[in-house]
Amino acid sequence: MGEFELIEKYFGRAPRRAAVGVGDDCALLDVEPGMRLAVSSDLLVEGRHFLSTVAPERLGHKALAVNLSDLAACGAEPLAFTLAISMPRVDESFLAGFSRGLFALAERHGIELVGGDTTAGPLSICITVFGQVPPEQALLRSGARPGHDLWVSGRLGDARLALEVFRGTATLPGSAFEEVRRSMECPEPRVPLGIALRGLATSAIDLSDGLAGDLGHVMRLSGVGATVDYDAIPRSTVLAMQSAELQRECLLAGGDDYELLFTAPPSRRDAVLAAAAEAQVAVTCIGGIDAEDELRFVDGQGRPMDVAARGFDHFA
Amino acid sequence: MGEFELIEKYFGRAPRRAAVGVGDDCALLDVEPGMRLAVSSDLLVEGRHFLSTVAPERLGHKALAVNLSDLAACGAEPLAFTLAISMPRVDESFLAGFSRGLFALAERHGIELVGGDTTAGPLSICITVFGQVPPEQALLRSGARPGHDLWVSGRLGDARLALEVFRGTATLPGSAFEEVRRSMECPEPRVPLGIALRGLATSAIDLSDGLAGDLGHVMRLSGVGATVDYDAIPRSTVLAMQSAELQRECLLAGGDDYELLFTAPPSRRDAVLAAAAEAQVAVTCIGGIDAEDELRFVDGQGRPMDVAARGFDHFA
Known part of the structure; x- marks a missing residue:
């Protein structure tokens, strides 16, 4: 042919x-x-x-x-x-x-x-x-301002977990593997959510290289910093059962999530939740935007965490 | 980096x-x-x-x-x-x-x-x-009608000739090789000519897979045939000095010409030449469009030529 x-x-x-x-x-x-x-x-x-x-x-x-x-x-x-x-x-x-x-x-x-x-x-x-x-x-990367909430759609890290199984550095029972493999191979683009967030989100990016790296792009282009509540980052039951180290890798430096990371003023929380409901996708507030040009992680009690993570670099 | x-x-x-x-x-x-x-x-x-x-x-x-x-x-x-x-x-x-x-x-x-x-x-x-x-x-492939002239810009075949030298099936002196190599490596997109032909050309295609194959696309989409005066096809002095067989291959099945092949009513000949002059590129009338769905080649005296040629197919 x-x-x-x-x-x-x-x-x-x-x-x-x-x-x-x-x-x-x-x-x-x-x-x-x-x-x-x-x-x-x-x-x-x-x-x-x-x-x-x-x-x-x-x-x-x-x-x-x-x-x-x-x-x-x-x-x-x-x-x-x-x-x-x-x-x-x-x-x-x-x-x-x-x-x-x-x-x-x-x-x-x-x-x-x-x-x-x-x-x-x-x-x-x-x-x-x-x-x-x-x-x-249009939702740009440059509109995040200090005080804005930081939101993420869906759940993070499963695609990276599947990759680690393929790489042989993690093992999962068959059904759990099929679930995370589906996240890696069949991501659902959040198009309805993006449209619903018009005029509401002040900045947005899709997570393809990992939360830490992609949030870094928003910080750089908006001239701001951010504080992320690590425990609030939404993750699957399968991922939540993995070692602390693997979870951190998958959640922060994962890649291939294809969820939306976005910011909005705290006054618009209800509107954000309504937009997400309209788009039929879960959204979670995972932190906020700071004036200082720095990315900080805290745990559920607000205690600083020492998390070294960077995005996926295709030439690293 | x-x-x-x-x-x-x-x-x-x-x-x-x-x-x-x-x-x-x-x-x-x-x-x-x-x-x-x-x-x-x-x-x-x-x-x-x-x-x-x-x-x-x-x-x-x-x-x-x-x-x-x-x-x-x-x-x-x-x-x-x-x-x-x-x-x-x-x-x-x-x-x-x-x-x-x-x-x-x-x-x-x-x-x-x-x-x-x-x-x-x-x-x-x-x-x-x-x-x-x-x-x-917009110039489409589907507008050629019987009786229209068939035109081509620039000269054809040099890029293919250069490829044959790289393949070792042809040899050229250094300066001639540099000339045809330039045609292969530095094609000049005919953007000003395309714009000048708006409302004038009835169909157009750019020659990337060879005259015979690309003309075939115009014929198919316009539901017409064509007669090409083989001797009229513009070629460089370097190509004109090659064997008849190699010339035919380069001119008809060449590929990488990136010249425009287009049609226009005979009544618009002067306008076509004026458009080409405005765009500072030579154009040559190399035949005409026929009603019968067939591609025929004739020589300079109008005698039928038996030319078997097909376009470049990336999977052939």
């Missing part, structure tokens, strides 16, 4: 929202009047962002999910995406599963594939997503 | 046109009112789209050029681009050259890098470009 047949068979869809979709030199897309275009691009490389053991359907899901997560962190409504993929050879069983997982998530978010590229090479996947957001309501 | 330092050092630029550029979850970009967004994405893999011998500066140029070429083929004005790159390790000398070539071309087209991704992995580069075009004036 050649390149063009492959594209047609696995990735061809009639354009809906796009004026011109797959098959011309460019896709042509309309952004609603008064809306700003939001764009994000992620590259997933085998062995680095996913393991060769992942089911193709889950890989298709995850490749799009991590991009949608960036739109969520901006409060943007997804519109469309492009896909560029390189593969060592045409593997129809891989492509069938991959495209199934990809389009299942795309359809849940009402977005379409509008273009891309397919080539031979090491397995890697580059997706660029497009969304739209009202100019004044 | 870590991932974030690397991005800042080599790819950090203050946003100009973009409301938010590199450094947040998404870039935020405005499309002018009444304009349609044009999007294209290309993935370049070492050994497939470029050789390890290419100078990093030229690779930076080419990675963006092939994407701008897609915008040119739509008649779109470039706005911005994202870059996702995977590299085996942080190679500062590579990054310095690559980013220099990339930004030199970007600045010539007045566009900025608005986001992307950097990760460890086999060397591959995924660029997504954004442009804007008035909705009714």
